[in-house]
Amino acid sequence: xxxxxxxxxxxxxxxxxxxxxxxxxxxxxxxxxxxxxxxxxxxxxxxxxxxxxxxxxxxxxxxxxxxxxxxxxxxxxxxxxxxxxxxxxxxxxxxxxxxxxxxxxxxxxxxxxxxxxxxxxxxxxxxxxxxxxxxxxxxxxxxxxxxxxxxxxxxxxxxxxxxxxxxxxxxxxxxxxxxxxxxxxxxxxxxxxxxxxxxxxxxxxxxxxxxxxxxxxxxxxxxxxxxxxxxxxxxxxxxxxxxxxxxxxxxxxxxxxxxxxxxxxxxxxxxxxxxxxxxxxxxxxxxxxxxxxxxxxxxxxxxxxxxxxxxxxxxxxxxxxxxxxxxxxxxxxxxxxxxxxxxxxxxxxxxxxxxxxxxxxxxxxxxxxxxxxxxxxxxxxxxxxxxxxxxxxxxxxxxxxxxxxxxxxxxxxxxxxxxxxxxxxxxxxxxxxxxxxxxxxxxxxxxxxxxxxxxxxxxxxxxxxxxxxxxxxxxxxxxxxxxxxxxxxxxxxxxxxxxxxxxxxxxxxxxxxxxxxxxxxxxxxxxxxxxxxxxxxxxxxxxxxxxxxxxxxxxxxxxxxxxxxxxxxxxxxxxxxxxxxxxxxxxxxxxxxxxxxxxxxxxxxxxxxxxxxxxxxxxxxxxxxxxxxxxxxxxxxxxxxxxxxxxxxxxxxxxxxxxxxxxxxxxxxxxxxxxxxxxxxxxxxxxxxxxxxxxxxxxxxxxxxxxxxxxxxxxxxxxxxxxxxxxxxxxxxxxxxxxxxxxxxxxxxxxxxxxxxxxxxxxxxxxxxxxxxxxxxxxxxxx
Numbered sequence: 001x002x003x004x005x006x007x008x009x010x011x012x013x014x015x016x017x018x019x020x021x022x023x024x025x026x027x028x029x030x031x032x033x034x035x036x037x038x039x040x041x042x043x044x045x046x047x048x049x050x051x052x053x054x055x056x057x058x059x060x061x062x063x064x065x066x067x068x069x070x071x072x073x074x075x076x077x078x079x080x081x082x083x084x085x086x087x088x089x090x091x092x093x094x095x096x097x098x099x100x101x102x103x104x105x106x107x108x109x110x111x112x113x114x115x116x117x118x119x120x121x122x123x124x125x126x127x128x129x130x131x132x133x134x135x136x137x138x139x140x141x142x143x144x145x146x147x148x149x150x151x152x153x154x155x156x157x158x159x160x161x162x163x164x165x166x167x168x169x170x171x172x173x174x175x176x177x178x179x180x181x182x183x184x185x186x187x188x189x190x191x192x193x194x195x196x197x198x199x200x201x202x203x204x205x206x207x208x209x210x211x212x213x214x215x216x217x218x219x220x221x222x223x224x225x226x227x228x229x230x231x232x233x234x235x236x237x238x239x240x241x242x243x244x245x246x247x248x249x250x251x252x253x254x255x256x257x258x259x260x261x262x263x264x265x266x267x268x269x270x271x272x273x274x275x276x277x278x279x280x281x282x283x284x285x286x287x288x289x290x291x292x293x294x295x296x297x298x299x300x301x302x303x304x305x306x307x308x309x310x311x312x313x314x315x316x317x318x319x320x321x322x323x324x325x326x327x328x329x330x331x332x333x334x335x336x337x338x339x340x341x342x343x344x345x346x347x348x349x350x351x352x353x354x355x356x357x358x359x360x361x362x363x364x365x366x367x368x369x370x371x372x373x374x375x376x377x378x379x380x381x382x383x384x385x386x387x388x389x390x391x392x393x394x395x396x397x398x399x400x401x402x403x404x405x406x407x408x409x410x411x412x413x414x415x416x417x418x419x420x421x422x423x424x425x426x427x428x429x430x431x432x433x434x435x436x437x438x439x440x441x442x443x444x445x446x447x448x449x450x451x452x453x454x455x456x457x458x459x460x461x462x463x464x465x466x467x468x469x470x471x472x473x474x475x476x477x478x479x480x481x482x483x484x485x486x487x488x489x490x491x492x493x494x495x496x497x498x499x500x501x502x503x504x505x506x507x508x509x510x511x512x513x514x515x516x517x518x519x520x521x522x523x524x525x526x527x528x529x530x531x532x533x534x535x536x537x538x539x540x541x542x543x544x545x546x547x548x549x550x551x552x553x554x555x556x557x558x559x560x561x562x563x564x565x566x567x568x569x570x571x572x573x574x575x576x577x578x579x580x581x582x583x584x585x586x587x588x589x590x591x592x593x594x595x596x597x598x599x600x601x602x603x604x605x606x607x608x609x610x611x612x613x614x615x616x617x618x619x620x621x622x623x624x625x626x627x628x629x630x631x632x633x634x635x636x637x638x639x640x641x642x643x644x645x646x647x648x649x650x651x652x653x654x655x656x657x658x659x660x661x662x663x664x665x666x667x668x669x670x671x672x673x674x675x676x677x678x679x680x681x682x683x684x685x686x687x688x689x690x691x692x693x694x695x696x697x698x699x700x701x702x703x704x705x706x707x708x709x710x711x712x713x714x715x716x717x718x719x720x721x722x723x724x725x726x727x728x729x730x731x732x733x734x735x736x737x738x739x740x741x742x743x744x745x746x747x748x749x750x751x752x753x754x755x756x757x758x759x760x761x762x763x764x765x766x767x768x769x770x771x772x773x774x775x776x777x778x779x780x781x782x783x
Contacts, residue, residue: 013118015046016065022313022328023087023114025294027064031118064114067107087114133157138164139185140174154186155214162186162201166213168628172206173649175215176640178593179203208632241280241329243308247301248273254301258291278329282315286324293317297327352402354379356395356411356433365395365431372402373449376414376434383429389416398435405448409437443505446557450511454553460510463519465497468537471519477539478697486697488738493694496667500526500695503665506563510537511554513546521546523554526695529647530657531565532767533558536696558773565770566645570700573599573762585768593641594769601749602761603742605725607733609758614723617716622673622685627653630673630685633707645767647671653687667692669701674727676720684708684717686724688731704728704742718754 013031017024024046031043063075067086075084085106108114136154150170155163166175174181181201188195201217208214247254254276256269275286283299291297293316300309310330318324354377356365367381377400383389393413400407411433437445450457463471472478486493500508510524521540528534535554540547558567585595605611622630631650634643643649647658655671662669669691676684684707691701706724708717725740732740746762749755 012042012044012061014044014061014063016048016063016071017046017087019046021066022294022315023064023066026114026296026313029294062118085114085117135189137187137189138162139187140181141183152215157186161204161216161218163214163216165209166215168212168632169624169650170213171649171651172213172631172635173644173652175203175206175213176593176643177203177206178640181217206635208636241278244278244283244301244329247308248276248278252301254285254299256285256289256291257298257300258295275324281329283312283327283329284318284322284324285327286322288323289325291325299327354401355399357397358393358395360393367431369400369402370430372400372452376411376432378430378432381429381431389413389431391415395433398433400435402448403452405444407435407437407441407444407448409435409441411435446505446509446559446561449559450553450557452556454549454556456513457511457550457553458514460512460522460524461501461508462514463501463510463512463522465494467519468497468522471522471539471541472537472697474518475539475541477537482698485738486699488736489693489699492692493697496692496694499665499667499692500524506561507661507665509554509557511550511557513540513550521550523550525554525558526701527564527658527661528568528701529566529645529655530652531647532645533564533567534696534700535567535569536700555773558770566641566767567770567773568645568765568767570600570763570765573764593639594772596639596641596645596765596767598765599746600743600763600765601746601755601759602763603744603749603755603759605729605740605742605758607729607738607740609729609740611722611726611729614719614726616678617683617719617723618677619674619723619727620677622653622675624650626675626682626685627673629675629682629709630687630707633685633709637707641767641769655689662692667695669695672728672731674724676723678716678720682709684720684724686728688728690731693737699737699739699741702737702741704740706742706744706748708748718752721752722754 013027015024015027017027028043062083062085064085064087065071065075075082083106085108087108106117108117133154133156136157138152138154140150140152142149150166152164152166155165157163166172179202181203183198184201186197186199188197199219201219203215203217205216206213251273253273254271256271269289271285271287271289277284277286291314293314295314296311297314298309298311300307302308312330313328315326315328318326352369352372354365354367354369358365363384365381367379370378370380372378391413395411395413398409398411413431414434415432416429447459469478473483507527508524510522512522513520518541523535523538525533525535538547538551540550558564627650630653631643631648634648638648647653647655653671653673655669659668659670670689672688672690674686674688675682676686686704686706688704689701693699693702695701704725706721708720729740743763743765744755744759749759
């Protein structure tokens with residue numbers, strides 16, 4: 001990402017923004033010397049792409065624009081070496097990378113970040129010559145218990161980024177765009193001695209270069225006294241609007257402060273919620289606030305136990321009846337003191353108390369628990385006079401009694417507060433403690449949180465297979481046609497369900513509502529892949545409202561778990577509730593590394609299906625080299641989220657670790673990979689997931705998917721697909737299963753008549769990353 005080694009005055013900025021764009025106004029103000037750090041940067045007149053002409057530009061020139069499809073490609077065709085900075089709402093790195101095709105770009109959605117970026121670009125930069133880069137190597141730590149540290153050859157290194165090589169056999173999951181490589185070490189070897197530099201890296205680009213991957217990563221920001229505090233930053237857009245509206249609905253006041261440069265301090269203006277309105281793009285603050293147009297301001301507010309803040313720009317002052325300020329709605333927000341998990345109030349519970357013991361004190365600390373969460377609790381204690389309680393005190397024996405359950409473990413004092421004026425009768429000191437439960441309590445905690453959040457929910461492992469079938473039939477979740485189709489698998493499915501009922505909680509978990517004589521609602525979670533829990537078997541008797549509550553309960557359970565990274569769910573196209581809730585959430589979030597929503601066609605081939613031969617196409621089970629070919633195809637054509645969430649990296653394609661966990665309870669869960677070759681060249685692959693009947697009643701864990709490689713003959717795609725289906729159907733027949741079931745991308749089915757003849761239904765596949773779970777839960781429970 002080197003722009004130039006020329007002195008700062010040589011840096012020239014071309015603004016491709018609309019003249020009324022607030023970023024354009026800020027840019028003109030900043031580059032005319034408003035910011036002392038940017039002195040010497042010249043701003044060219046605002047122009048369109050077509051006005052750039054054909055004269056070559058220097059490396060030191062930068063174009064600043066909002067992203068539009070085709071804009072980047074057009075810029076790069078006109079100018080080689082031009083750095084483009086995209087501003088505005090967050091865009092996925094993959095989208096920018098696809099447009100840039102490896103050319104340099106930057107992206108920012110915050111005026112403060114743009115200031116910093118321009119200042120950085122204005123400084124001279126230097127790149128180590130390639131001949132000197134040979135004395136460097138990059139060392140990364142192991143990522144898994146059975147992994148090993150990786151050493152990589154360095155291609156280039158500059159003042160802000162490093163390029164290095166990874167072999168095709170390496171674990172590519174760690175090198176997905178946006179991934180943080182930390183800790184990382186650059187080893188400098190020269191004249192027989194070595195020096196090690198520790199740093200943090202973030203992956204920017206990944207592409208295949210002469211049989212191996214070339215990876216470019218930028219250096220992390222230094223953590224010094226002048227660095228900003230490590231706020232948890234979240235890409236918002238629509239989410240910022242949702243948080244604002246939620247805070248305003250609850251009557252929360254907003255605090256507005258001018259963003260100073262360290263020398264100017266202004267009093268914060270507290271604006272009541274009644275004087276604030278917002279839409280999808282703007283905030284309006286009524287009244288007389290002392291801020292002029294183009295003033296950067298910081299707005300902060302508290303909502304749901306979290307202090308949120310963002311930096312934005314005053315667009316203009318309003319006069320007349322609507323007097324006040326008009327502010328730009330930001331696309332980034334910072335959670336300054338957000339709790340990592342939801343806290344559940346215990347005031348309404350019949351029994352909520354804690355006893356703490358520490359080697360430092362002779363007597364126990366006992367009192368009422370105020371609230372509890374997955375990472376700690378608060379309690380009141382009448383501290384004996386004069387007893388010092390230092391922050392960091394360890395209580396090695398802790399007993400919590402919450403809603404009839406007893407939890408044990410150890411706790412560490414994190415904070416305390418004394419209520420003098422309104423102290424309740426049970427004590428005036430409030431202790432905040434982090435809680436480390438023992439193994440038994442750790443398994444019980446998630447179910448407790450689900451019960452606290454959704455009263456009436458029970459552990460679904462008590463539901464027998466007969467109870468479950470009765471609910472599925474009564475709720476129309478299981479049609480007569482489908483029950484007839486899977487009838488040969490019912491005895492095996494019953495045994496599978498019995499094994500899952502006694503499986504470890506990290507492998508299988510279910511929640512249910514139970515009436516006096518029947519199950520009213522049910523949902524289960526199964527570990528489909530190493531990092532992914534699959535939400536399935538969601539059924540409820542109609543007209544009673546229990547379906548939504550049991551779904552909320554299982555999501556509350558997930559809030560208390562930490563051993564997963566993704567959640568996945570399927571639902572039929574046309575199913576109104578999930579389409580509106582799951583679909584709207586996925587469409588509103590702009591981060592494809594966190595949310596994925598796509599349509600799969602159901603391809604069902606009865607075991608008696610005759611498949612026409614495919615002359616010239618040879619199919620075999622994949623070798624290790626074939627697995628690497630599949631991985632390269634996935635990296636080139638799919639989002640990084642799918643590579644991680646569905647174990648599509650070469651090292652994990654056969655689902656070895658997850659198969660071991662299912663084997664421990666007598667069940668099967670693995671993946672068989674077939675690769676098709678024509679004239680010795682790999683042209684396609686099929687992944688057949690093979691699992692015990694009944695893990696998913698509809699055989700959702702015994703499915704196939706297809707990949708057609710780019711070097712395949714497009715006219716011969718049907719022959720390749722038929723050749724790949726043949727060995728999979730043979731396995732189905734040998735196992736006595738009634739059909740071969742595939743989830744195939746709808747566009748692929750539509751253009752292949754053979755698959756289209758065997759396809760009748762469509763399903764949405766929804767995958768969400770764990771750190772978006774709370775927002776999804778709020779969306780699911782919203783109006």
